[in-house]
Amino acid sequence: MTIVDSADELGRRDRKKLETRAALEHAALTLVAERGLAGVTVEDIAEAVDVSSRTFFNYFPSKEDALIGQSPASAAELRDRMDAVPADVPVLEALRLMSRAEAERVQERREQWLLRLKVFEQNPSLLPRLVAGGTETERVITEAVAQRAGVRPGTSGYPELATAAAMAAFRVAMVRWSAAGGHPELPDLVDEAFSQLASGLPNP
Missing domain, CATH: 1.10.357.10 (Tetracycline Repressor, domain 2)
Incomplete structure (x- = not known):
């Protein structure tokens, strides 16, 4: 793999991470707006984005942090x-x-x-x-x-x-x-x- 290929791959990974983070934020906000804070779990948010709860915790320590976002x-x-x-x-x-x-x-x-x-x-x-x-x-x-x-x-x-x-x-x-x-x-x-x-x- 060339240096350019490696850079492209890193760029794709970074974009994917940003997309996943944004999707988790949006899912958290949408679900809480519909159901209320107590009615939404981390599992609900992860499922809405089709990722695991473990993946969710790679981005946010709690559902509240996903709501606040960056x-x-x-x-x-x-x-x-x-x-x-x-x-x-x-x-x-x-x-x-x-x-x-x-x-x-x-x-x-x-x-x-x-x-x-x-x-x-x-x-x-x-x-x-x-x-x-x-x-x-x-x-x-x-x-x-x-x-x-x-x-x-x-x-x-x-x-x-x-x-x-x-x-x-x-x-x-x-x-x-x-x-x-x-x-x-x-x-x-x-x-x-x-x-x-x-x-x-x-x-x-």
Whole structure:
């Protein structure tokens, strides 16, 4: 086998893994939306994708993790996006650009994310896992904001407040997007939320 053949084979394997992971996520979300969290087992999810339970556990430690899935961007990727914005761009605008890019990636998987948000709404017990997953992201973004603003985290409170406001703006946009069935598009709702923040949240 040549080097090119080996690379092609690795590429196919990686694609297959991504396809299987996505299929398991979709099956978990679809089944839980239909039956409720308590009415779905790992075996049900695996059977829907025609794989074994053992294969399921190669991808996710639990059915709850399959429902939450992977964020479109990791904390490190978000940090890279912030760092890529020119240094002379104000903090809030840099946060908007970072958040909009994230919204565009979510929008690309519109149906999957609308289904996921529906499942979260129907199963509040999943929320603590979401909050825990967001803690590391908030810490990393806070560090990026502090560096851009030229202050240290834990001193003025500015990096923490700016990051919390940006994450809240994104979360509000997601909730509005879900409630409206995916219209208007999420990036536009994110821009609208940041516009309100930038203007000082005047009375409507």
